[in-house]
Amino acid sequence: MTIALSVNLNKIALIRNSREGDYPSVVAHAETCIAAGAHGITVHPRPDQRHIRPDDVRALAALCRQKAGIEFNVEGNPFAPAKGSYPGFIPLVLETRPDQCTLVPDSDDQLTSDHGFDLKSSGDKLRPVIAQLRDAGMRVSLFMDPDIEQISLAKDVGADRIELYTGPFAWAAQQQSADLPALLQAHKDAAQHALDIGLGINAGHDLNLDNLPLYREVPGLQEVSIGHALTVDSIAMGMANAVRKYRVCLAGT
Ligand SMILES: CC(=O)[C@@H](O)[C@H](O)COP(=O)(O)O
Numbered sequence: 001m002t003i004a005l006s007v008n009l010n011k012i013a014l015i016r017n018s019r020e021g022d023y024p025s026v027v028a029h030a031e032t033c034i035a036a037g038a039h040g041i042t043v044h045p046r047p048d049q050r051h052i053r054p055d056d057v058r059a060l061a062a063l064c065r066q067k068a069g070i071e072f073n074v075e076g077n078p079f080a081p082a083k084g085s086y087p088g089f090i091p092l093v094l095e096t097r098p099d100q101c102t103l104v105p106d107s108d109d110q111l112t113s114d115h116g117f118d119l120k121s122s123g124d125k126l127r128p129v130i131a132q133l134r135d136a137g138m139r140v141s142l143f144m145d146p147d148i149e150q151i152s153l154a155k156d157v158g159a160d161r162i163e164l165y166t167g168p169f170a171w172a173a174q175q176q177s178a179d180l181p182a183l184l185q186a187h188k189d190a191a192q193h194a195l196d197i198g199l200g201i202n203a204g205h206d207l208n209l210d211n212l213p214l215y216r217e218v219p220g221l222q223e224v225s226i227g228h229a230l231t232v233d234s235i236a237m238g239m240a241n242a243v244r245k246y247r248v249c250l251a252g253t
């Protein structure tokens with residue numbers, strides 16, 4: 001089964017925001033990635049608009065709708081309130097209707113996403129939100145640690161998929177840690193459990209060309225969303241070449 005590559009364009013927006021104007025263009029880079037073989041585009045509009053802004057989400061939603069077979073995935077904290085021109089996560093995705101919403105338990109003071117949901121505490125609050133997003137035609141994925149019990153709760157609250165948080169795995173791979181085999185096995189076990197209970201399986205955070213040859217063996221993996229490392233790789237090889245290289249790496253060819 002082909003593992004879909006969804007390119008996260010947060011870091012293009014981060015560079016864009018360091019000047020007035022629209023250079024580099026997030027939309028232009030989305031078109032480059034799609035033309036080079038990306039299956040989808042991911043963005044993570046945060047309330048502080050450090051990178052992706054609401055208008056980026058609107059423009060990318062329109063672009064992806066024009067591209068047959070290309071999915072748009074918007075990530076964020078569903079309870080993030082409106083702040084300035086940021087309308088709040090739920091109003092923004094109800095307005096733009098991406099193909100997939102990945103709900104992430106981030107607070108605005110985090111440097112980046114660094115944990116999955118604790119559904120024992122937030123499951124009841126999430127259930128109606130998930131239902132609302134699904135009723136609006138979006139696939140809902142929950143950002144999760146590779147915890148079997150928690151993944152069972154993801155099914156209970158109505159999620160279509162989980163996105164396995166791969167940050168600790170990526171760090172262990174970079175450090176060549178002795179923990180790496182056990183961490184990878186935990187992801188494989190979590191994915192197998194998700195498969196067994198009828199949840200789809202996405203993954204993301206700090207995946208790169210070095211650790212993907214290990215991670216692509218996770219059973220049932222449907223989609224990876226990759227931004228930080230792919231953008232850095234693009235500095236050396238160009239974004240189109242980077243997308244092609246990640247596609248080849250995912251295919252294992
Ligand atoms: C949810 C996740 O792991 C990433 O998709 C997230 O988008 C990274 O956010 P930053 O690009 O703001 O670090």
Ligand SMILES: NCC(=O)COP(=O)(O)O
Pocket residue numbers: 008042075163203204205206207225226227228229230
């Ligand atoms: N959901 C993960 C994502 O979209 C990109 O994460 P990263 O590759 O920027 O760490």
